[in-house]
Amino acid sequence: MFSSLWHLINPRLCPMCGRVLYMDEDEICGFCVSKLPLTEHALRRDNSVELTFADENKFVRGGAFCYYRHGEPFTEAVHAMKYGSRPEVGLALGRIAGHKWKDSGFFDDMDMIIPLPLHRKRLHDRGYNQSEWIARGLCETIGLPIVTDCLIRTVNNAQQAFMSHEERRQLSQIFEVHNESAIRGKHILLVDDVMTTGSTLRRAIHALHPIRRCTVSVFVLARAVNKKYAADLKDEILHDDRVGFWV
Numbered sequence: 001m002f003s004s005l006w007h008l009i010n011p012r013l014c015p016m017c018g019r020v021l022y023m024d025e026d027e028i029c030g031f032c033v034s035k036l037p038l039t040e041h042a043l044r045r046d047n048s049v050e051l052t053f054a055d056e057n058k059f060v061r062g063g064a065f066c067y068y069r070h071g072e073p074f075t076e077a078v079h080a081m082k083y084g085s086r087p088e089v090g091l092a093l094g095r096i097a098g099h100k101w102k103d104s105g106f107f108d109d110m111d112m113i114i115p116l117p118l119h120r121k122r123l124h125d126r127g128y129n130q131s132e133w134i135a136r137g138l139c140e141t142i143g144l145p146i147v148t149d150c151l152i153r154t155v156n157n158a159q160q161a162f163m164s165h166e167e168r169r170q171l172s173q174i175f176e177v178h179n180e181s182a183i184r185g186k187h188i189l190l191v192d193d194v195m196t197t198g199s200t201l202r203r204a205i206h207a208l209h210p211i212r213r214c215t216v217s218v219f220v221l222a223r224a225v226n227k228k229y230a231a232d233l234k235d236e237i238l239h240d241d242r243v244g245f246w247v
Contacts, residue, residue, distance in 0.1 A: 014028055037066050081130050082193060107144065112144055112145050113144045114151050115146065150178055151176075185213040196226075
């Protein structure tokens, strides 16, 4: 009864459409869940995420759950998760992704999940790591343990913002590996929120290169689509009935 009264006084809103959520809806309303801009990356070995890291010798698999384009309702969910103090949205989307991909074979032979870490200052300012909340949702559905003490971010993004393009390109060491024995010989799934060029994920993979018998796969909640990258993604999303809008 108390929860029902609290729901009336302080209703939860769907971040995608703004509608008041029913008590049994998990952060995103059922209608918006049905309209998520899903990829088919779980079943496509030639997807854009996988091709981005195909030249990395420790890389195994990669995929994004959704496409991300500015102005679409889905971006509102990502913004609420990342900047709006609603990490529970990431948890819900992680659960949805886990349920939809669980039987695809994508997660086969993986041993653990490592959410891409934030720098300690960014984590302090935001109060949470949105990638970790996505990972928690995946963990609930696919059962892989989450490890957060092995990959540490040593460079703050805010510091990179004041660097030139060339300085950012040369800045290769932004992660350090701790507790190496915990990941030696393991197949790690790196989890991140949104991928554009993949440069940060690539640096995380590079940090893991020296670990013996360690292999790496990548799951991102969303793959950014914009004019610069639309041509690379066109063949991938031609099957989508929104192709006229996307590209």
